[in-house]
Amino acid sequence: MRPSKLTYYADFVVYPVVIVGLAACGVTRAPWADRSEWLGAAALGFVIWTLLEYILHRSVLHRKTYFAPMHAEHHAAPLAYIGTPPWVSVSVLTGIFLLPVWLWVGFEVANGLTVGVMTGYWWYGVVHHIVHHHTSTPSPTYFNRLRAWHMRHHYSPKGGNFGVTTSLWDHVFGTAISVRDKAAASS
Template sequence: MTLREVTIGYYSDFLVYPLVMIGLAAVPIATREPASALAWLGAAVVGLCLWTLVEYLAHRFILHKVPYFRGLHDAHHAAPGDLISTPIWMSFLVLVASFLAAWWLLGLDLGSGAIFGLTAGYLYYSFLHHILHHWRIVPGSPFYGLKHKHALHHHRHDEGNFGVTSLFWDHVFGTALAAPGRTRAKG
């Protein structure tokens, strides 16, 4: 694979998923289903909150345990500054499966809202993870604490801090890592 192919693959999320979100936001307009804008927005907020759990579970149990995915993720741990990310075909398949499940459970209108929120969470995760690995973040800046907590994940291997956008689920499931010299991470 050439550097150009790697770069295009890495940055494709930042182009594809905003377009997907525009399409999801257009669904209730196009279908004229009865859900109100407030209900759609509520479904989007639920989807966004659900993302934090999906992120935690996928990172902890798929990227660190399932052989094929672990190999991809190990490459990221070995070279965190390289342009390595989840292949877009993989994240897109998960998105399509999630959309079909949400459509079946909630209907097309509210399902599109929930998946809009889930996609927004994934896109935020992608941006944040890029920032944590590729921007110079100085102590005291807004992302410094997140960078430090994510660095603990990279340097202490499979032990914890699986959340990138939020450590909420790490605290719930007891996988929040403390800085050396402490016994547990402080929020």
């Protein structure tokens, strides 16, 4: 999917609105005693997103799948405005997380989980945009570290560094490209 610049940037506006709306709905409906459950579900959702981000990038976008050509376009032109329109991703995440968990466990947990997953997805978009598009402006160390990490994914001959917002899962699954690997490959 190659959206216009407008749909690319819409992600950054639509998600905060959806997340705040959903969170307000979940928190006001949950009795006080259940709010820690809601928070726990949201934290779990965020962690689930980081794992999903890793799995999708490694096993869908870098394999011979329907979505791989779109990702190959990003690798060929990292500054092009390539992504999934927010109405598609919001519908998919709602269909996968909110509705089934609502039916299975209940609204508060489903709501918290979905808020966590969507926050993770939005944060992934923000981080990925900043590491590619704000290379000349001084960024906090956090983004500089993730930029160097993600550039090794783009430019190292060794496949790896599939996580964008965190290196955790690459370390867990043995796909981290160390600075030494990159230096050895380019010498």
